[in-house]
Amino acid sequence: MSNLSFSHQEIKAFRSATPGVRQVVHFNNAGAALMPEVVGNKVIEYIQHELNYGGYETAAKYSSEIDTVYSALAKYLNCTPSEIAIMENATVAWGQAYQSIPLEPGDTILTSISEYASNYIPFLQLKKRLGVAVKAIPNDDHGQIDVTALSEMIHDRVKLIAITHVPTNGGLVNPAAKVGAIAREHDIWYLLDACQSVGQMPLNVEELGCDFLSATSRKYLRGPRGVGFLYVSQDKVSQIEPAVLDLQGAEWKTKEIYTARKDARKFENWESNLAGVVGLAKAVEYMLELGVERIWARIQHLADYLRSELVKIPGLEVHDLGEVKCGIVSFTSSTKVQPLKAQLHEAGFNVSIIQPSYTLLDMQARDLGKMIRASVHYYNTVEEIDRFVDFLRKI
Numbered sequence: 001m002s003n004l005s006f007s008h009q010e011i012k013a014f015r016s017a018t019p020g021v022r023q024v025v026h027f028n029n030a031g032a033a034l035m036p037e038v039v040g041n042k043v044i045e046y047i048q049h050e051l052n053y054g055g056y057e058t059a060a061k062y063s064s065e066i067d068t069v070y071s072a073l074a075k076y077l078n079c080t081p082s083e084i085a086i087m088e089n090a091t092v093a094w095g096q097a098y099q100s101i102p103l104e105p106g107d108t109i110l111t112s113i114s115e116y117a118s119n120y121i122p123f124l125q126l127k128k129r130l131g132v133a134v135k136a137i138p139n140d141d142h143g144q145i146d147v148t149a150l151s152e153m154i155h156d157r158v159k160l161i162a163i164t165h166v167p168t169n170g171g172l173v174n175p176a177a178k179v180g181a182i183a184r185e186h187d188i189w190y191l192l193d194a195c196q197s198v199g200q201m202p203l204n205v206e207e208l209g210c211d212f213l214s215a216t217s218r219k220y221l222r223g224p225r226g227v228g229f230l231y232v233s234q235d236k237v238s239q240i241e242p243a244v245l246d247l248q249g250a251e252w253k254t255k256e257i258y259t260a261r262k263d264a265r266k267f268e269n270w271e272s273n274l275a276g277v278v279g280l281a282k283a284v285e286y287m288l289e290l291g292v293e294r295i296w297a298r299i300q301h302l303a304d305y306l307r308s309e310l311v312k313i314p315g316l317e318v319h320d321l322g323e324v325k326c327g328i329v330s331f332t333s334s335t336k337v338q339p340l341k342a343q344l345h346e347a348g349f350n351v352s353i354i355q356p357s358y359t360l361l362d363m364q365a366r367d368l369g370k371m372i373r374a375s376v377h378y379y380n381t382v383e384e385i386d387r388f389v390d391f392l393r394k395i
């Protein structure tokens with residue numbers, strides 16, 4: 001057993017702390033992972049308190065617990081609590097970030113081939129409204145961002161590099177730190193979508209070299225839905241303003257004057273889902289207690305095993321790209337995707353379907369239709385994978 005492995009006892013413990021594993025084999029962790037019991041209970045406890053004592057009064061009582069979300073996320077990402085802003089979800093975080101960057105007609109945004117629809121569509125809007133150019137960085141032979149090609153695409157009108165770390169449609173982990181080194185070298189704004197990498201792997205914003213990192217709670221962090229966050233580097237925060245500032249982000253001083261906060265929280269809205277926030281805080285603390293390196297090692301081990309078993313099934317094709325692969329496994333089979341998912345669901349296996357339009361550039365480039373996405377987490381087991389593979393083999 002390597003020092004990154006969890007013991008049988010530990011596996012038993014975190015599985016028994018996850019009520020969902022007693023109902024289903026959950027391979028939809030890239031959709032929304034199963035919450036640990038402590039996380040779900042915290043959300044319920046918070047809402048119960050609101051029910052009895054009122055929303056504002058509950059927020060006051062829980063204020064120090066609400067604050068732990070900033071310190072816990074900062075510990076995970078190697079930044080300061082003042083560099084974290086709580087958002088509704090990753091899409092809002094991404095939007096808040098790119099809209100704050102002063103772009104002008106003729107500027108260029110560089111993004112990735114495997115970009116998520118909700119990241120790319122707003123750039124097409126910017127192209128239409130503002131006249132910016134939007135270019136996708138080509139992939140290398142591993143199917144990940146080609147950093148040499150990226151270097152060659154840099155010119156003085158490139159104002160933003162905005163890419164996804166782990167795309168929605170497969171196991172690829174893009175070389176985000178190498179992209180960050182290029183962005184820093186040329187002093188270009190760098191926005192990293194870490195929506196699907198947070199909670200799976202160690203993340204260090206210093207090493208990644210990003211100015212912004214956007215993410216959600218419900219996926220590999222195992223937090224509740226309806227909450228996410230944005231990291232904004234302290235070095236850059238004073239140079240930008242969110243597209244919309246409210247009284248959380250700024251103070252109204254006189255008839256004509258407001259002053260914006262000096263930290264990342266100027267990107268927040270005053271109103272937020274605080275039950276979700278305390279749940280997210282718990283989820284991050286829970287993950288840090290288990291150890292992110294160990295979580296990452298187990299996820300990779302389980303996903304590698306799943307891929308190695310799936311490729312043995314005739315008619316089934318695995319489509320994951322990249323030199324480094326994560327817990328997301330995408331595949332097609334000779335059976336149609338929709339009925340296959342329904343059959344799996346019936347048999348107690350949760351997976352999701354990837355539509356080509358979610359990551360259009362990549363899916364068109366690879367001529368792929370709908371795929372099944374089976375995304376594993378550390379609380380899954382080899383035995384669950386064996387049952388899943390057996391079931392697929394039989395049908």
Ligand SMILES: Cc1ncc(COP(=O)(O)O)c(C=O)c1O
Pocket residue numbers: 089090091092116118164166167168193195196215216217228
């Ligand atoms: C890569 C990627 N980025 C962003 C998002 C959007 O996240 P959210 O639904 O929290 O806004 C998703 C959601 O699936 C995603 O897969």
